[in-house]
Every structure is written in structure tokens, then in C-alpha cells.
Amino acid sequence: MANGPLGPTVADHEKLYRFITTPDWWVADEKRPSSAAFAHPLYSVNIASLITLEDSLDQLHEDLGCPNGGIVSFQCGHARTLGFDARHERDEQFPDNEAHAHVYCHAERNQRKKKARALAGACQREIDPSF
Amino acid sequence: MTQTLERNESTRMRQEFEQPPGSELYVGRYSTGAEDLVDAELDRLGRLPANWDAQGAQPIDSRIIEAAKTLVRLLRYEPIGLPKIVPIRNGNLQFEWNENGRTLELEIETPSTIHFLKWDPTANIEEEDLYPIDDSDTTKTLIAWFWGAGIATYG
Numbered sequence: 001m002a003n004g005p006l007g008p009t010v011a012d013h014e015k016l017y018r019f020i021t022t023p024d025w026w027v028a029d030e031k032r033p034s035s036a037a038f039a040h041p042l043y044s045v046n047i048a049s050l051i052t053l054e055d056s057l058d059q060l061h062e063d064l065g066c067p068n069g070g071i072v073s074f075q076c077g078h079a080r081t082l083g084f085d086a087r088h089e090r091d092e093q094f095p096d097n098e099a100h101a102h103v104y105c106h107a108e109r110n111q112r113k114k115k116a117r118a119l120a121g122a123c124q125r126e127i128d129p130s131f
Numbered sequence: 132m133t134q135t136l137e138r139n140e141s142t143r144m145r146q147e148f149e150q151p152p153g154s155e156l157y158v159g160r161y162s163t164g165a166e167d168l169v170d171a172e173l174d175r176l177g178r179l180p181a182n183w184d185a186q187g188a189q190p191i192d193s194r195i196i197e198a199a200k201t202l203v204r205l206l207r208y209e210p211i212g213l214p215k216i217v218p219i220r221n222g223n224l225q226f227e228w229n230e231n232g233r234t235l236e237l238e239i240e241t242p243s244t245i246h247f248l249k250w251d252p253t254a255n256i257e258e259e260d261l262y263p264i265d266d267s268d269t270t271k272t273l274i275a276w277f278w279g280a281g282i283a284t285y286g
Contacts, residue, residue: 019186022183022184022185022218024176024215024216024218025217027215027227027229030229036218036219036220039220039238040220044186066185093187109261110260113236113246114250114259117234117257121252
């Protein structure tokens with residue numbers, strides 16, 4: 001957890017789902033997320049092997065109240081090579097979500113935008129947003 | 132429910148910003164009309180409530196909004212095109228230009244500092260750094276890089 005000891009490392013082979021909750025984070029012309037979706041030292045994802053895409057979509061639509069939001073995915077191992085470390089940790093807001101993980105960005109200040117842009121470009125589209 | 136309605140209104144305003152009537156007139160030059168559009172978009176972002184990303188984002192810092200408006204005014208007569216203005220979870224925002232995989236980002240990281248990214252994988256360009264927000268020459272140079280020579284003249 002962000003305010004305590006780190007949770008278990010998420011394995012490199014895992015696929016991670018990232019929610020696109022706002023149209024401001026979607027580059028429609030290129031059908032990819034903005035780097036802003038990854039430009040933070042800590043953000044939430046779901047571990048794909050622990051939850052279906054459909055259940056993730058339900059979370060996005062119902063729990064988070066984003067009926068037009070989308071989902072992209074990326075490989076945990078690739079993100080790790082860029083400096084993003086995924087840890088299997090509980091979501092304080094939705095503690096029943098067993099698939100939740102936090103992604104921590106360890107990039108230096110003058111590297112973090114490159115890392116975020118690279119990850120945004122590496123994402124696969126799972127559910128396109130319909131903003 | 133209230134947050135959903137606020138998000139819907141925010142979405143409508145963002146769409147009007149990205150596709151204003153006659154928006155093609157603004158591509159390649161920077162007019163007073165475009166400045167008004169950018170100001171309106173900044174006002175919209177300034178009104179985003181806490182948790183605007185539904186995952187704990189902070190409201191956009193009012194000092195960042197004001198710094199962005201000052202930056203826009205400094206560029207009033209420059210051919211910068213219409214950027215996408217993107218909020219960041221920690222209360223910052225960035226101007227973004229994206230075309231064919233090339234990206235220029237100008238993140239207003241503090242009221243006095245811009246953190247930029249030049250990104251063009253086809254040309255092996257991946258540069259980022261920080262500079263003072265009042266260094267307009269650097270801002271103009273970066274934007275000219277993005278657009279290339281094609282519109283680097285006054286329209």
C-alpha cells in the first residue's frame with residue numbers, strides 16, 4: 001500500500017488493465033491513452049488473470065460511475081522495464097476487488113514523461129471509450 | 132450522480148473545445164478566437180472537482196490554471212495550432228500536440244516551470260527537460276519543432 005510496506009510484486013507475465021475514466025485522457029485520433037493517464041507516481045490497475053474484462057468493465061461503469069469510459073492493457077514486465085513497478089495491493093476505496101494492484105513510477109524527474117509516453121504508446125485497446 | 136452530471140457537462144464542453152465551429156481556421160495560426168477557446172477550456176479544467184478521474188485525482192491547482200493562461204497570452208500571436216489540454220492527477224495540466232505518432236507535451240509542473248517532452252520515435256527523438264515558464268523563446272522553438280517548417284510563419 002502507498003502508506004505502508006509494499007505488497008507482493010506482480011509477475012512480469014501478467015497483463016494489467018488500466019481504466020480510462022475521463023475523455024481528457026483519450027487521444028481519439030490515435031486511439032490510445034494520453035501519457036497523462038500514467039504520469040503519476042501511483043495509479044491503480046487490475047491484474048487481468050484475477051478478473052475478467054467484463055467484470056472490470058462493470059467496475060468502471062457502476063462502481064466508478066464512468067459509463068463511457070474505456071480500458072487499455074499493458075504487460076507488467078514491459079512496464080517494469082520502463083520503471084513502473086506493479087504491486088498487488090488492496091484498493092482502499094473498493095477493498096473487495098481482489099484483482100487490484102498499484103503501479104509505482106520510479107523514474108527520475110527528468111525521465112518520467114518519456115516513460116509515461118512510452119507506456120501510453122505500448123497499451124493495447126481492450127474497450128474503447130465512447131465519450 | 133452529481134459527479135456523473137458534472138462529468139457529462141465537462142465532456143460536452145471539452146468536445147466543443149476540440150471541435151469548435153470552423154475549427155480548421157485555427158490550425159496553423161493563433162487567433163484571438165483560439166485564445167478564447169483555450170481560456171474557456173482552462174476554466175473548465177479549473178472547475179473539475181476532486182476525484183475527477185473517479186480514482187482520487189486532485190482538483191487542478193488554480194495557480195497552474197493562471198500560469199497556463201499567462202503562457203497562452205505570451206503566445207497570442209504565434210502559430211501554435213490548437214493543443215489538447217490534459218489534466219493530471221496531481222493537480223497539474225499539460226498542453227499536448229499529437230500527430231502521426233509525434234508528440235509535444237508542455238506540462239506546467241509548477242506555476243513557474245514547464246516540463247516538456249519531444250517525442251518522435253521515427254526520428255529517434257525522445258527528449259525531456261525543464262525550463263522557466265517565462266522563457267517564451269524555448270516554448271516557441273518547441274512548438275515550431277512539432278509543426279515543422281510548414282506553418283512556422285504568421286498566417
